[in-house]
Amino acid sequence: MRTAIVLFTRDLRVHDHPALATTCAAFDRVVPLHVLDPALADRSPNRTRFLHECLADLRGSLRERGGDLVLRHGDPVAETIRLAGQVGAEAVALSADVSRYARRRERRLRAECERHRLHLRAFPGLTVVEPGALRPGGGDHYRVFSPYFRAWQAADRRTALAAPERVELPAGVPVGRLPARPAGESPDAVAGGESVGRERLRGWLPVLDRYPDLHDDLAGDGTSRLSPYLRFGCLSPLEVADRAGDRAHPFVRQLCWRDFYYQVTAAFPQLARTAYRAGVTEDWRYDTEALDAWTEGRTGVPIVDAGMRQLRAEGWMHNRARLITAGHLTKQLRLDWRAGLAVFGRWLLDGDVANNAGNWQWVAGTGHDTRPYRGFNPIRQAERYDPDGRYVRRWVPELAAVGGPAVHRPWRLPDPLRRTLDYPPPLPPAGPTPPWLR
Structure with a gap:
């Protein structure tokens, strides 16, 4: 045998x-x-x-x-x-x-x-297309997403495999006890497991056609929320892509983004520690008080605080809110992206090295983005993607009585930020680089 x-x-x-x-x-x-x-x-x-x-x-x-x-x-x-x-x-x-x-x-x-x-x-x-299977001429991996997406769409794929009908275990093997289920930190986090993930996928596919119109609606929450199940391999990304169908569909494009970061990480394994963009100058501030305020959702910028509070409550955050909160930390507060990466890494159910680090570097301007100086004005983002303020009022109950677009204006700002409602606010002085980031 x-x-x-x-x-x-x-x-x-x-x-x-x-x-x-x-x-x-x-x-x-x-x-x-x-x-x-x-x-x-x-x-x-x-x-x-x-x-x-x-x-x-x-x-x-x-x-x-x-x-x-x-x-x-x-x-x-x-x-x-x-x-x-x-x-x-x-x-x-x-x-x-x-x-x-x-x-x-x-x-x-x-x-x-x-x-x-x-x-x-x-x-x-772990991916739809294996890392390293697609290579540009003269390079070991794709550094820009668009040409990778074109190659990914045209690539041959393996055939998804059925679950085995029978698994024969040798007799007498001590299997061990399941560990006790810990509480976790986020009270509203979803349950884990392949069964839950497959049920969520079945419920998502019938509304897939609505994704292009709803995926950026913060309050509407029109995303699949499959990312934790993909991160732990409860779902096969290939099976998800196959069942979604059209390789050009915006949802399938998100699966390609995931593969893109995996092939980047395979070629550049220090992605979570070192700037991906060659020759980039990193000039960050190190301000523990500002980092704590951002982490706890009390920056005074409503859309940022809403996103961070959702993260802590659910162990998940809407993708648009991830861009806004990360952009605020790196482009407005000028804090090191690695500090934000660590916070997301603690709370996110779907946090993994490739996607978490790749997205943080993209927002911070140290990654593969062809426009590294782009920024996200959170007030304008909020007005566009949460126009009636439902998302903000859901997660920042202190603002529940504020109606209309006024809910997106900065609130309860500490000195010296209180003197202006303009955005971005002036920055206070910062302390030295902490030892853990040196």
Whole structure:
């Protein structure tokens, strides 16, 4: 009886899972494994809670197919090798990822597999088109989105795979207990898991045609909210793209943006730490009080405060609000984008290295944007995308009694900002660079 291990990382599903489907077809017994890695713990209570719900749902799906999810705690490389010895596995499969940590983990796992005479294979599955599959002439990756989008639309794609009908686990393998479900920090955060994600996708597809008209309406909330399920691999991005259909559709274009940042990160793994744009001059302020006010939604700029309060309540923020809040931090307050990246990284259910860092660098002008000096005036953005102020009044109840466009004017500004209602306000002096950003 031939046995193999499938190491789940952030690909927590059974549908269109190339590593799982291929391994189940090729081996008699398959051990689905997830290792709770202490190196990744405590970065985001919201994502930890979502992850644990995903694991519970994945275990249920595997049990329906005769298998189970084996859970271990510790270093994923050491635990995988240890389990391989216990079950007599001859191969390990996993989904390829692009972050610095994931690539280092795969290199370490490959070295240990070679040392223990195990075959290791990394499969696609985290993107629609694999990072590195599309390359411009004379370059290792696309640095500008538009030509990448054209190539992405024309690219051949693999065929989405059905969930395996049967997963045969070796007898006597201790599967381990599911971790206790933590509370998280955002009281209104959505539940995790492939089952929830697939149900949300089914409910979203019938209103897909409304997306071009509604996706920028802050109060209307006309986006799919599928991003947390894509981030944890509860949904296959390829399956989502296939079911959406038209490759030129604005919603499908957003899936391409996701792939774009993955191929950027694969080529430039230091994206979360270092300016992507060569030769860019970074001249940031470091002001703890201003950063705290922005984080807590008390800047005095209503649309900014509304977005940050939504983030803290839901572990999610409307994409337009992300642009506005990030633009305010970097272009008006002139605070380092890495500080904003860290705040989003703590609260966002969908926060990952590629998309979180790529979008922050785009807004800050240090990334791939061909117009790095562009800015977002939050007052004008609010008047355009929240014209009646419903979004602001929902999240800033202090302004509930303010009617009409006046709700978007700066409010309760501390000195020295109080002297003007014009935007942007003058900036107070800032302190030295904190050690954690040096």
